[in-house]
Amino acid sequence: MNEVSSSASSRPQGLAFLELGERLRQRGQYEAAATVANAGLVHYPALADAHDLLGRIRSDQGQDASAISAWRAALECDPGHVGALKGLAFLSFRGRDFATAERYLEQASRESPHDLTLLSALDKVRSARPASAPEAPPQLADLSSGLLLFDGQGMRLTGGIGPGSSADVADAAAAEGAGLVREAGRVTRLLGLGAWQHLLVEGADFRLAAIPVTAEAFLLVSRPSSMPAGRLMATATRAGLAARDWLERMT
Amino acid sequence: MSLERWPQILREITGIAGVRGALIVSTDDGLVIAESAMESVPTSDVAALTSALVSRARKTAHAAHGAAPRTVHLTASEGTLLAMAGPDPLWLVALADPHVELGRLRVLLGDFAVSLA
């Protein structure tokens, strides 16, 4: 490794230095990693990935200001660089600047819409926002809430499918939902997958998440497809807790 | 896409760490059309049960939104089942460990499912 490192730091061969620098960073050899990254930047000053690597190294070293400079340089080279956006979001989050963190993550999410780690991070940032801007608490009893609580027999306990939907639609969805969760239980039982935790059903313009609330009650969360899958699952988890509270109050 | 490409697609999916098996399933009759899986995976059972789950998902989605599902994703404590609609009645299905790279699997399955036609 030393021989390769020496060779790479003095004369980077193509873009191999990126991998080497990252390996050194992961091993905690930060100064060696920084040497490799800086040597690479001499040859490739407009390479966003190289600035991003340096940003990660400096961030690991706790040198936030240097990390921010590196990531901003990366964004100058490539305004949509996901790694740099993630890095800046992370530092903003660590500095409790949740709004900025959210902005960076949203931009990264637009650049990489299938990256579930981004969606998960977005949800974490949003859930960490101070109480001054809370998300509206789940309104279970509202037909337009998109939260439908039903029992294992397919009877609606409370809630509905979403704006504009009627009680009849909610009842029908509860009736079919019971069959769906029963099937989910059967699939996991017969395939030896353990206890089922959630079921996501996605269409062209909707997403449905079903979760078990108790052994006898289930929650169906309905949202438009514009809501990312990761965020829907986080919403369903929170709504599940609210549903459990609701059931305890009712019994 | 030619049928000859299907085994290659399934192998690519099972190449993702944590994927135990990948199948092309006919949800009309719950039978396996093509598969690539570890020996321990009961592919016939997976096909039958996934088809039943997709059928239930269809009914629920129709009752709630009057529309058809394109993806069904079941997460359990010891595994995950992901199914994406291809040309009717085919669905592309993957059975995986809980720690699978889900984002990558979703993207790959989605790309391949539409290309089955």
Added chain:
Amino acid sequence: MRVLEPWVTEPLVEFVRESSARVVLVMTSSGQVIAQHGFTRSLDVMAAAALGAGILATTGELARVMQSPSEFGAVVHQGEREGVWLGGFDTPRGRWIALAVFGRESSVGLVRLFFQRFAAQVAAAAPPPVAVREVLAEGFERELDDSLRALFGKV
């Protein structure tokens, strides 16, 4: 649901519930009815049992003619609205046949899956075979009547 052999009841109840089969007939390979679910007329049962046993015997013969290394385990007829599954399985009482009619709420795959479980459960639950006595023509007819009475309450 009517069952002649009580130990078949539990596996059959599970098979009907899990496979969503509309009609099920369990019989010996010679067409003697063991259990039925969903039939309303004794005549239908007799005809279905005879035809089912005949079809499976025919496909078995076809396999032999084609020099197939193993006989065909099951035959499926898929219609527009309903399908028929006809499968043979071994029990300590000899080879039995199950006929299941299923609709759009089920599928071939699902019936196949739970048929396999049913066959395994029946084989495991079966008591040791009893000595088979020679059946005379009149005795056979009386036994048939008794069986149908048990399956439908009266004939």
